[in-house]
Amino acid sequence: MTRRARPSRAWHLLLVPPTVAPLLTPLYNRIEPTLWGLPFFYWYQLMCAVLAIVLIMIVHLATRDRRPGWR
Amino acid sequence: MAVTVFASLLGAMLLLGFAAARWRRPESIHTLEEWGVGGRAFGNWVTWFLLGGTMYTAYTFVAVPALTYGVGAVGWFAVPFAIITTPLAFVFTARIWSVAHRHGFLTPGEFAGARFGSPGLGALVALTGIVATMPYVAVQLLALQAVLRTVGVTGEWPLLAAVGVVSLSTFRSGLRAPALLSIAKDVLLAWVVVSALLVVTMSSGWDAIFRRAEGWFATTPSPGDGLLLPDAGQLGFVTLVIGSVLSVFAYPHAVTGMLAAKDRATVRRNIAAAPVYCLVLGLMGLLGFFALAEGIRPIDGDLNTVMPRMFQQLFPAWSAGIAYAALAVAALIPAAVMSISAANAFTRSIYRTYLRPDAPPAEEARVSRWTSLVVKFGAVAFIVLLRPSYAVDLQLIGGVVILQTIPAVFLGLLTAWFDRRALIAGLGTGLAVGVALLWDVQQVGAGGRVVKAHFGGSSMPLGDTGATVYVGLVALAVNLLVVTVLTLLLRLLRVPRGRDATSPADYTADADDPMIKRLDEILDGLPARPGGAHAAVSRSGR
Structure with missing residues (x-):
């Protein structure tokens, strides 16, 4: 990837899935398939949390100011 | 044995709270910048723990399992709520941090006042925040009381003693006390999570747990409980999640921890990692089924x-x-942060605006200290003098009430288009509608018998469809409608709009911004200007 002078705002689109996914109750309001005995309703949302971590990290890394010595 | 471990751990924690005043000791802790937001100098780790300490409270760790235990899937709403909060907070909290840093804001009320050129609006937002926060502190203390009851300590004095000691340490150390305590709390909490996982693993496993839980819900007469949402309950679930997410951006205490971060990157990095707490919260929710x-x-x-x-x-x-000990400290930390935030809201938006406009920083800090005591002991008085269930009712109302400040404090981050008079009218209408609708909500028990005639919950039925919707969002919709229509009218009548004291660049400013003086002062060791690092900037901004 080429180094951008100015971080692109388009990266923020990646924040949409973790915002919307937990609201789609008709999609995940069911028992099957289960994972480790957990109904789908529960493990789907735990996966949403994992998805949120990954996507927000990507957005953070892609849009942060690359300045030396930010500490 | 359990009581000994509990008492000695709690004692050690409270000593830590007192020691916090010496931790990274500033020149003087007698300014609101130092006392109220820890000098805005917290790094990555401290911010992370403080965030967890403030948002993931004992009330969550006690109430979420209690809810899944009681009603099943509906009680799990805290998990999607927590997940959705993070991507939004990633964008908006960074904006809040920047504008607050540049203008020296400590609370949402100050921001609203400056953004829409209306100290009156700021004071109303602050007042709404204080009213909503008090019962929130009270429900934290109820969680603490539940722990004490299980340990076998009854009566009011242990609660008073715990609150007393925490109040003293907060009085002395300000935000540093809960920040240091949250680190210790998370260590204890990690232990709880690991041992809970062990206990569950050694038991029958999730398969059997859910089968047994399903069997239990099938025997209860209530149609609303179960392992899944009832079909009619989905709208209520989603609106409750959305309402809770928005309220995070309105409660004064929610931003306090983030304002204490030392730069924008710290804020963003922390929020990126925050969903880890969602996983812990999810596990706690599952423990309810266990x-x-x-x-x-x-x-x-x-x-x-x-x-x-x-x-x-x-x-x-x-x-x-x-x-x-983990649960008890998890109750005391947010109680401390909430009382600090409510106190700051009072000091900045009411005391300094209306009572003593030229109050020096030391006086601000003193007023906040005493106000934080009033908030905490006010919450204790709720529990001890009134029936504890009133505290829960008020917390319910508080959640709906705080949402009414969303147009000013949250949408205000995006636009200054709204007119200040329209915002005040909308806030008033939203409050009235919200409380009136809540008054009407009945709690219906087995066989359609009305258990509680008023304030029976926060979901109102939608006609005869059986579906419900969260009252807070309905009131917010009315509020927004009033704000929009009135603003349009005022614009048509060419009434001049309020002066926006912020500029677009303020929302993306970082700590090394030339407008922000405090870093140089710390690095170069220059004496802080009389009036604190931000006073000159924020006063001129008013």
Whole structure:
């Protein structure tokens, strides 16, 4: 990837899935398939949390100011 | 054994709170910048723990399992709520941090006042925040009381003693006390999570747990409970999640921890990692089903005691002691942060605006200190003098009430288009509608019998469809409608709009911004200007 002078705002689109996914109750309001005995309703949302971590990290890394010595 | 471990851990924690005043000791702790937001100098780790300490409270760790224990899937709403909060916070909290840093804001009320050129609006937002926060502190203390009850300590004095000691340490150390305590709390909490996982693994496994829980829900007469949402309950669930997410951006205490971060990157990095807390929260929610399957019964029907009871019956005594201590400290930290934030809201938006406009920083800090005591002991008085259930009712109302400040404090981050008079009118209408609708909500028990005629919950029925919707969002919709229509009218009548004291660049400013003087002062060791690092900037901004 080429180094951008100015971080692109388009990266923020990646924040949409973790915002919307937990609201789609008709999609995940069911028992099957289960994972480790957990109904789908529960493990789907735990996966949403994992998805949120990954996507927000990507957005953070892609849009942060690359300045030396930010500490 | 459990009591000994609990008492000594709690004692050690409270000593830590006192020591916090010496931790990274500033020149003077007698300014609101130092006392109220820790000098805005917290780094990555401290911010991370403080965020967890403030948002993931004992009320969550006690009430979420209690809810899944009681009603199943609906009680799990806290998990999607927590997940959705993070991507939004990633964008908006960074904006809040920047504008607050540049203008020296400590609370949402100050921001609203400056953004829309209306100290009156700022004071109303602050007042709404204080009214909504008080019962929130009270429900934290109820969670603490549930722990104390399980340990076997009854009566009011232990609660008073715990609150007394925490109040003193907050009075002395300000935000540093809860920040340091949250680190210790998360260590204890990690222990609780690991041992809970062990206990569940050694039991029958999730398969059997959910089967047994399902069997239990099938025997209850209530149609609303179960492992899944009832079909008619989905709208209520989603609106409750959305309402809760928005309220995070309106409660004064929610931003306090983030404002204490030292730069924008710290804020963003922390929020990126925050969903880890969602996983812990999810696990706690699942423990509610575990408690159900294991046949744990609450003390005197108080569902808040389900979690402490579970630790008592399934953990070895010493480990249960650690768990009690974790829950107790998890109650005291947010209580401390909330009282600090409510106090700051009073000091900045009401005291300094209306009572003593030229109050020096030392006086601000003094007023905040005493106000934080009033907030905490006010919350204790709620529990001790009134019936504890009133505190829960008020917390319910508080959640709806705080949402009415969303147009000013949250949408205000994006636009200054709204007119200040329209915002005040909308706030008033939203409050009236919200409380009126809540008054009408009945709690219906088995066989359609009305258990509670008023304030029976926060979901109102939608006609005869059986579907429900969260009252807070309905009131917010009315509020927004009023704000929009009135603003349009005022614009048509060419009434001049309020002066926006912020500029677009303020929302992306970082700590090394030339407008922000405090970093140079710390690095170069220059004496802080009289009036504190931000006073000159924020006064000129008013």
